[in-house]
Amino acid sequence: MNLYLGIDFGTSGARGIVIDEEASSIQAEVRYPFQDSGDAVTPSFWQEALFALVELIPEELRREIKAIAINGTSSTVLLVDAAGNPVDAPLLYNDARGSLVIEDLRSIAPPNHTVLSATSSLAKLMWMRQLPTFSEARYFLHQADWLAFLLHGYLGISDYHNALKLGYDVEELKYPEWLELLQIPIQLPKVLPPGTPIAELHPEIADKFGLRNDCLVCAGTTDSIAAFLASGAKLPGEAVTSLGSTLVLKLLNRTRVEDVRYGIYSHRLGNLWLTGGASNTGGAVLKQFFTSAELASLSCEIDPSKASELDYYPLLKAGDRFPINDPNLPPRLEPRPDHPVEFLHGLLESITRIEARGYELLQQMGADKVSRVYTAGGGAANHIWTAIRARNLQVPVVASVYTEAAYGTALLAMRGVKKGHGDGCVVGKCSKILGI
Numbered sequence: 001m002n003l004y005l006g007i008d009f010g011t012s013g014a015r016g017i018v019i020d021e022e023a024s025s026i027q028a029e030v031r032y033p034f035q036d037s038g039d040a041v042t043p044s045f046w047q048e049a050l051f052a053l054v055e056l057i058p059e060e061l062r063r064e065i066k067a068i069a070i071n072g073t074s075s076t077v078l079l080v081d082a083a084g085n086p087v088d089a090p091l092l093y094n095d096a097r098g099s100l101v102i103e104d105l106r107s108i109a110p111p112n113h114t115v116l117s118a119t120s121s122l123a124k125l126m127w128m129r130q131l132p133t134f135s136e137a138r139y140f141l142h143q144a145d146w147l148a149f150l151l152h153g154y155l156g157i158s159d160y161h162n163a164l165k166l167g168y169d170v171e172e173l174k175y176p177e178w179l180e181l182l183q184i185p186i187q188l189p190k191v192l193p194p195g196t197p198i199a200e201l202h203p204e205i206a207d208k209f210g211l212r213n214d215c216l217v218c219a220g221t222t223d224s225i226a227a228f229l230a231s232g233a234k235l236p237g238e239a240v241t242s243l244g245s246t247l248v249l250k251l252l253n254r255t256r257v258e259d260v261r262y263g264i265y266s267h268r269l270g271n272l273w274l275t276g277g278a279s280n281t282g283g284a285v286l287k288q289f290f291t292s293a294e295l296a297s298l299s300c301e302i303d304p305s306k307a308s309e310l311d312y313y314p315l316l317k318a319g320d321r322f323p324i325n326d327p328n329l330p331p332r333l334e335p336r337p338d339h340p341v342e343f344l345h346g347l348l349e350s351i352t353r354i355e356a357r358g359y360e361l362l363q364q365m366g367a368d369k370v371s372r373v374y375t376a377g378g379g380a381a382n383h384i385w386t387a388i389r390a391r392n393l394q395v396p397v398v399a400s401v402y403t404e405a406a407y408g409t410a411l412l413a414m415r416g417v418k419k420g421h422g423d424g425c426v427v428g429k430c431s432k433i434l435g436i
């Protein structure tokens with residue numbers, strides 16, 4: 001039997017999911033929570049978590065794993081030396097120190113390019129250039145690239161999901177010429193399609209953990225794309241809304257839609273594009289007013305067939321980017337009715353209007369018409385909200401098949417191998433592509 005392992009590195013810990021050839025059932029699910037927030041920024045903890053996860057998988061399943069892929073948080077990056085040892089602390093996905101170099105970047109990158117954001121991988125790399133340790137660095141890697149290196153032993157390899165915010169041209173499949181003007185003195189990763197088998201496991205790792213010697217390590221992806229892959233959405237027009245602390249939309253489409261002003265960018269997904277936008281509204285605002293139990297019980301008293309007239313823009317603090325790009329946009333939570341059910345109805349209806357406006361904006365920018373919306377995140381469990389959303393969005397609204405990023409990454413490994421990349425000597429084949 002061939003099994004496939006997907007590993008997800010998130011902000012609160014790492015997870016692994018093992019699936020079989022049919023992906024119809026989860027064979028094993030393992031977790032390794034970070035103990036405190038410092039763990040998320042320490043590569044030695046990532047390493048510990050990676051190997052601990054593998055050891056948590058029952059031995060008899062480990063022996064059947066044919067391929068492994070890893071997803072990391074998007075734009076969590078680090079510098080490593082020639083042996084792959086980190087030379088300094090990584091910069092996490094939400095680290096905005098890159099804002100100090102954005103003006104310099106603006107003079108070189110095309111207008112409205114994805115890299116022109118304080119948290120982009122390229123902005124982080126440019127910021128890292130002034131670190132005293134920069135001279136020791138040989139490679140710039142994303143979290144997922146480095147973790148995969150720990151398994152296969154090859155440095156300087158990434159995938160085009162992680163590399164998008166580094167400026168990699170995912171349409172032409174090469175680094176753009178303007179990037180050369182930055183004269184970056186270290187090795188940028190060679191970029192492969194996500195899921196491409198890179199190499200067999202390092203023999204020492206295979207022996208130590210009772211894994212197969214012919215187990216392939218595949219190019220990875222980012223956490224949010226992995227969650228999209230898990231959802232079950234696969235046709236143009238199918239979308240996934242994540243109703244977590246914030247509201248995140250992702251729409252599968254035939255057109256590449258980008259606009260940095262709205263924080264909209266498209267990832268390549270085979271021959272399609274995955275276009276995303278994220279609003280600051282979402283469950284965090286609901287949590288400000290209601291406990292989880294209240295959200296569940298009060299929602300049951302709402303009649304979802306009736307629209308609430310309350311017109312809010314629920315935010316924790318001023319400012320949104322998508323679908324309204326206004327850093328000063330004030331939260332609008334008035335008038336507040338006496339009855340909590342009415343208030344909650346107004347909040348759910350208003351977040352839904354923002355969701356609908358978001359999809360409208362993507363479509364106005366040229367994205368495919370939305371045909372179905374899968375749902376992930378804490379709000380997906382609220383059936384009343386689902387009904388409110390179906391009424392507003394006027395398309396079927398369904399729960400995601402799976403919501404775990406690790407499941408999506410396991411699918412990526414499986415599809416990468418099944419595409420036929422995985423036959424025979426992969427390192428030999430890859431060495432031509434990669435020049436290693």
Ligand code: ADP
Binds near residue numbers: 243282286381
């Ligand atoms: P995160 O983005 O932090 O990972 P989760 O996906 O875990 O978030 O979702 C948590 C959010 O889900 C909370 O902010 C909470 O308000 C929201 N939530 C939880 N239960 C419900 C519910 N029954 N109805 C609506 N929202 C809910």
